[in-house]
Amino acid sequence: xxxxxxxxxxxxxxxGDELIAYIHKDSKWIQALGLRARALIEIxxxxxxxxxxxxxIEADSWLGKDEIGLSTEAFNLLNCPINHRVNIAxxxxxxxxxxxxxxxxxxxxxxxxxxEICQDIAQHRYSPSEVSAFLVTCAQTxxxxxxxxxx
Numbered sequence: 001x002x003x004x005x006x007x008x009x010x011x012x013x014x015x016g017d018e019l020i021a022y023i024h025k026d027s028k029w030i031q032a033l034g035l036r037a038r039a040l041i042e043i044x045x046x047x048x049x050x051x052x053x054x055x056x057i058e059a060d061s062w063l064g065k066d067e068i069g070l071s072t073e074a075f076n077l078l079n080c081p082i083n084h085r086v087n088i089a090x091x092x093x094x095x096x097x098x099x100x101x102x103x104x105x106x107x108x109x110x111x112x113x114x115x116e117i118c119q120d121i122a123q124h125r126y127s128p129s130e131v132s133a134f135l136v137t138c139a140q141t142x143x144x145x146x147x148x149x150x151x
Contacts, residue, residue, distance in 0.1 A: 004029045005085045006068035008078070015071040019052040019124055021088075022062070022069035030056070033090055040091035040127060043068065045080040051091050051124040094125040100134050103141055111150040118151070 006029065011022060021041060023030060035041065037056045042049055052074050057063050068086065070078060080086065097120075099113040109117075117134060120126055126134070143151075 004033060004088045006088060007064075007066055008075070008080055008082055008084045008086055009063060009067045009069045010075045010082055011062075011069040011071060013071045015073055017073060018071075018128065019050055019074040019077060020055055020071040021052040021074060022055050022057050022071075023088075024060070024063045024065045024067070025056040025058055027065045029088065033088070035090060038127065040125070042089045042091050043070075043074075043078060044087040044089070045078060045084060048078055048080075050074060050078050053127065091125065094120040094130070096120045097126070097130060097133075100130075100137050103137050106141075108144060109147045109150060114147065114150045 006023065006027070013020065021043060023035075029035070035054055037054060039054045040051055041054050042051055052070070057069070063069050068088065078086070096113065096116040099109060099117055102113075103109055121131060121134070
């Protein structure tokens with residue numbers, strides 16, 4: 001199968017600071033790439049890559065099966081013209097989430113583990129629920145002074 005290419009369509013939807021991509025549920029790329037709603041996907045144009053949360057559209061009037069709709073935030077960050085073709089791929093899983101699980105198990109965060117977590121969050125590699133899990137873990141396990149300094 002060829003590289004997944006979709007035409008960019010701007011959808012004027014304010015999603016706060018969350019990057020959202022919309023693809024028709026019947027697009028051949030959904031099944032071919034094993035995507036599901038709320039999955040994180042990478043969207044590549046020639047100059048930039050963003051990671052966005054995928055939402056599936058059922059209405060044929062919103063998007064064609066060869067289009068990807070982008071929220072205002074995602075469209076502005078990707079910075080490419082409407083109808084420009086972009087490649088999509090499932091996002092690589094974030095590897096720093098295991099540090100959160102280790103913290104739940106009683107292991108303290110290290111400076112490098114917190115740096116990696118913060119970098120993944122800043123690069124949108126954490127879903128909203130994973131960010132919540134990190135914050136709840138910090139609150140419930142009570143960060144020690146050293147961990148607070150690392151942040």
